[in-house]
Structure formats: structure tokens, C-alpha cells
Amino acid sequence: MKVTAVSLSPDPFLLTSASSESTRAPFPRGRGACPSAPTAAADVLEEFKPAVVSFHFGLPAPELLERVRRWGAKILSSATTVDEALWLEARGVDAVIAQGLEAGGHRGNFLSEDLNTQVGTFALVPQIVRAVKIPVIAAGGIADAKGVAAAMALGAAGVQIGTAYMLCAEATTSAVHRAALKSDAARVTALTNLFTGRPARGIVNRLMREIGPMSPAAPAFPLATAAIASLRVKAESLGSGEFSPLWAGQNASGCKEVSADLLTIELAGALEDAR
Numbered sequence: 001m002k003v004t005a006v007s008l009s010p011d012p013f014l015l016t017s018a019s020s021e022s023t024r025a026p027f028p029r030g031r032g033a034c035p036s037a038p039t040a041a042a043d044v045l046e047e048f049k050p051a052v053v054s055f056h057f058g059l060p061a062p063e064l065l066e067r068v069r070r071w072g073a074k075i076l077s078s079a080t081t082v083d084e085a086l087w088l089e090a091r092g093v094d095a096v097i098a099q100g101l102e103a104g105g106h107r108g109n110f111l112s113e114d115l116n117t118q119v120g121t122f123a124l125v126p127q128i129v130r131a132v133k134i135p136v137i138a139a140g141g142i143a144d145a146k147g148v149a150a151a152m153a154l155g156a157a158g159v160q161i162g163t164a165y166m167l168c169a170e171a172t173t174s175a176v177h178r179a180a181l182k183s184d185a186a187r188v189t190a191l192t193n194l195f196t197g198r199p200a201r202g203i204v205n206r207l208m209r210e211i212g213p214m215s216p217a218a219p220a221f222p223l224a225t226a227a228i229a230s231l232r233v234k235a236e237s238l239g240s241g242e243f244s245p246l247w248a249g250q251n252a253s254g255c256k257e258v259s260a261d262l263l264t265i266e267l268a269g270a271l272e273d274a275r
């Protein structure tokens, strides 16, 4: 098996980051933290030596980052503000992902937890492009070839797209999640901490409506996931996604039930035309 790119979403690193570079982040650490998790994750990855390793929520501890670098991987990480982009550049990342507020899934913010000051993609990308010297990858709300071309016109060196791929054959999107993405409900998303303990964007459902999408009652990341599990499993067994995290960005209009390679060719179409 050839692994070319890996996205390390926070869990293995953040949970144990007592010495992490992301300790400036004010988020609570999970009480269930396993001290050996970051090293164990690196042990597994090192066998495959992926060419690209992408982090979310800042960066792991410097010695761990150095280990990833030593096996030759290019290192990416998400920035949701100009300050975060500068912070990442100062620590030597090879490229920064400018994650706008529209993006589906977890917010990558790590220097501030104030969601009110988070920035939309088309405001964020040009500001980060101006501020840093490394390549900038635009993410959030990009759903078709015109969106890709527009992000590139703003100075992005590439784009990162999540939501549009979620109906692709290769995606492990659950049946209730697929149904929600195909419905009108997908037009209404919100940031919620109910499902994991950290803010993430998903389609609004009953749990979010009844408790309120952001609640101080949610257990700290990632304990909220276990807290909601029984309810979620029961509801899903009845065909309901009302208690499930239905991650999606603000623009689900690009979701298509085609193979991921076909969708990628389509998304890159405008770039080919522009040449």
C-alpha cells in the first residue's frame, strides 16, 4: 500500500499535547488522554512514510514534528486566521491551509476560541497570501470548478475540498448522512460542539435545535463523542440522523454521487480551461 498523504486530525496529538506546540490553545485536554498516543501514531505512519502529513488544531510537539520531517514528509496545517498562519509559518510548515468559516467538519482554530472572529474563505485567503511566503491552500465553501478558479485567482496555490466529496462512492459517509446531504436540510449548517466537544460545522438536526448547537454542557473534546454515542446508535438504527454529527460545509451544492476521480477532474476543469 502506498500512502501519499495523511490528515492527522487532532485526536492522537491534541489529547496528549502537554508539551505540544498547540498548548497556547485554550482548549481543555481530554481526561482520557493516553500519553503514548502521539508516538504510537507516528510509529504507524513512519512505516508508510506518507509524502504529506497535514495537521489540524496547530502542531504536535517539536520533537514529534521533527520526526515526521526526518522521514521526508511535507508538513501542512490549517490556519483560520492570519495570526495562526504566521504562527505556523514561523514553525516551518511547508504550506498552510486557509480554512474559512464555511468549511465542513472541525474548525482548525488553535490560537483563539472566539468563533465570532473567525473569517470567511474569500476574506481569509488573500490576507494569508499577503502575510506569508509559503504556499496557501484555500478551504471552505469551494464546491465547483468556478469556486476552485476563484480561490486560485485570490492567490491560493491549491484548494482543499471536503464536503463536495461526501457523496462519492469512495466516501464512508453513513446512510443517514448521505440522505441529509441530498436533502434541503443541507442548506442549513451550524457550528456545534455537541458531538465531540469542539466546534465543528454540520447540518442542523434535532439535537442541535433542542440543546442549542453550542452548549457549555457538552463534555470536553473528545469525550462528547462517547456521551452521545448510545443515542446516536439507536437513532441511526431507526434510520434517523437527528442525533448524529452530519458534518458538512455551508456549500453542499457540489456533492455528487460519482467517483472521487471523476469529481476531481470536474473540479479542476476551469483550471485547464484557463491555461
Ligand SMILES: Cc1cc2nc3c(=O)[nH]c(=O)nc-3n(C[C@H](O)[C@H](O)[C@H](O)COP(=O)(O)O)c2cc1C
Binding pocket: 007, 008, 009, 054, 055, 056, 078, 099, 102, 103, 104, 105, 106, 139, 140, 141, 142, 160, 161, 162, 163, 164, 247, 248, 249, 250, 251
Ligand atoms: C466529514 C469531514 C471530515 C473532515 N475531517 C478532517 C480531518 O480529519 N482533518 C482535517 O484536517 N480536516 C478535516 N476536514 C476539513 C476539510 O479538510 C476541509 O478543511 C473542509 O472540508 C473544506 O471545506 P468544505 O467542507 O466546505 O469543502 C473534514 C471535513 C469534513 C466535511
